[in-house]
Amino acid sequence: MSFTSLELIEPVMKALTDEGYITPTPIQQQAVPYVMARRDVQGRAQTGTGKTAAFAIPIIQLIHQQKMQAVSRKVQTGIKALVLTPSRELAVQIEESFATYGRYTNVKHTIVYGGVSQVPQTNALRKGVDVLVATPGRLLDLINQGFIKLHHLELFVLDEADRMLDMGFINDIRKVIKHVPTKRQTLFFSATMPNEIQKLASEMLDRPVKVEVTPPTSTVDKITQSIYHTNKADKPRMHDKVR
Numbered sequence: 001m002s003f004t005s006l007e008l009i010e011p012v013m014k015a016l017t018d019e020g021y022i023t024p025t026p027i028q029q030q031a032v033p034y035v036m037a038r039r040d041v042q043g044r045a046q047t048g049t050g051k052t053a054a055f056a057i058p059i060i061q062l063i064h065q066q067k068m069q070a071v072s073r074k075v076q077t078g079i080k081a082l083v084l085t086p087s088r089e090l091a092v093q094i095e096e097s098f099a100t101y102g103r104y105t106n107v108k109h110t111i112v113y114g115g116v117s118q119v120p121q122t123n124a125l126r127k128g129v130d131v132l133v134a135t136p137g138r139l140l141d142l143i144n145q146g147f148i149k150l151h152h153l154e155l156f157v158l159d160e161a162d163r164m165l166d167m168g169f170i171n172d173i174r175k176v177i178k179h180v181p182t183k184r185q186t187l188f189f190s191a192t193m194p195n196e197i198q199k200l201a202s203e204m205l206d207r208p209v210k211v212e213v214t215p216p217t218s219t220v221d222k223i224t225q226s227i228y229h230t231n232k233a234d235k236p237r238m239h240d241k242v243r
């Protein structure tokens, strides 16, 4: 299967070609058509499977097309898609993905996370964004201060839901949900689906399509061994201490 069969628009295809992507990964093959068809998706996939592109590519495409159609009409402003993720590192990676895959589109994105000054973040928000990538604490902070309004939200992505649970963010997620419209599309990703996560998924999703991929090649399989022949004299002696 190639990206062509996913019916991607030219600016997105161009960005993927730049990246050297030729074939969609299994999670992308399964999830992209459903996201484009505006279905809720429950995806069981780990990092490394290409899951970020599985939601970022169709979100970019949907928003780009919507904005192109709206050019002549009054454009509805406001955050259209929210990606909630547990850590700053993941948030940065996800925002980079939106920047990479959306570089030839008119989709605007920004990021908010805690532990740093909120001023650059609120300045970026003021300029208007379509896609917001956020960690839960700072997001709630900025919602409570009135800097973020989610009443035009169409797409809600919950990434790494099981890690959210491990990091104690489940209550924060429930608080965020209270600020987003009930009529929305929700994409829910988790590497594992323990009971509490399944319960949260059932609360958040409406007749979801379930997609699942096996983990990528395990770390052990990725380790390659090389043998170097050395002179006996060069070999470390057993009593040499490793510093």
Ligand code: AMP
Pocket (backbone or CB within 6 Å): 020, 021, 022, 023, 024, 025, 028, 046, 047, 048, 049, 050, 051, 052, 053
């Ligand atoms: P993720 O699971 O989203 O963390 O993605 C893992 C890595 O796979 C990232 O470095 C992506 O750039 C890369 N990637 C995602 N989709 C593809 C694809 N279709 N072809 C090649 N690389 C990809």
